[in-house]
Amino acid sequence: MENKKSIALDMDGVLANNMAHYIAYYFEETGQHIAPSTLVGLPENACLPDETAVRRYLEHPGFFRTLPVSTNAQEVVRALHERYDLFVVSAAMEFPFSLRDKYDWLAEYFPFISWRNIVFCGDKSIIHTDYLLDDHVKNLKTFAGVPLLFDAFHNAQETEFERLKDWNAVATYFLA
Template identity: 50%
Template sequence: MKQRIAIDMDEVIADTLAKFVHLYQKDHGLTLTPELLHGKELRDALPPELIDSVRKYINQKGFFRDLEVMPGSQQVVEQLAQKYDVFVVSAAMEFPNSLEDKLHWLGEHFPFIPWTNIIFCGYKIINTDIIIDDRTKNFKGFAGRTLLYSSPHNLLLTEFERVNTWDEVASLLL
């Protein structure tokens, strides 16, 4: 039996942050630089009058449909799928409009992952051997190996095994 890997979507294989950066520049003339975002949640880097806009954007139908793919993720995840049982696990239930968008996005960019291995959930209560995620809250209660995928909001955390790129994931797991 193959080991199982759970891979998060947003900020791990799908570049949600790049979309936010684009939208805030286009709609508000606000430039969100890596320095401004370092160690902060997106909402904490915004002026007070724009804090509510994060939820407005993320709840719009279509927000998740045209996200950029994280560099190297397609190739490495496809290689991982040869060695492991790979599951994409996304806490999508909080944003109901994201479900169809995410399913179609995965079908377009990761067609080798069958629908049976896509899990949209609230809490990530999963039984896998490894989890790759950008949110450490998803590591609570998880008994397997955790890999923290770097994103600006988690750069100050030091207590987890970290991966910065999909090449690093490949070197650890392939």
């Protein structure tokens, strides 16, 4: 039996495009258009003109169920699934109602990932895979394997970890 390397993939901001969802929710709520380029470098929890908006959206039932999938994520994750042991790891406990939304979202967009490979936790330091792909530095700092920073608007200034710009870069890193 082949012993595959393992990869933990974050959901929000990696598999799913949070920024686009924040912008869409904000437009629905206020009628104001926000250019994605204006969010680059801003902290995720205070990236919109109303700095309470992101928290409000995260607490809104259905927010996580309706997240858009990141460009090329499905195709690349399917290819990774053939060569690696994949786990989706999401720090979901802060928003407990999100658990069902996230599970249903993953079942729809990544049905080939077994429920056995989905980890909802509060602290990702418990994860012991070979690689962790995440958009938050705080999760990478406590990771014992190879930490990889997935490019996101809120981490534009981070230089501590190797950065993978998008899902095409993930494919190049793991599948080339």
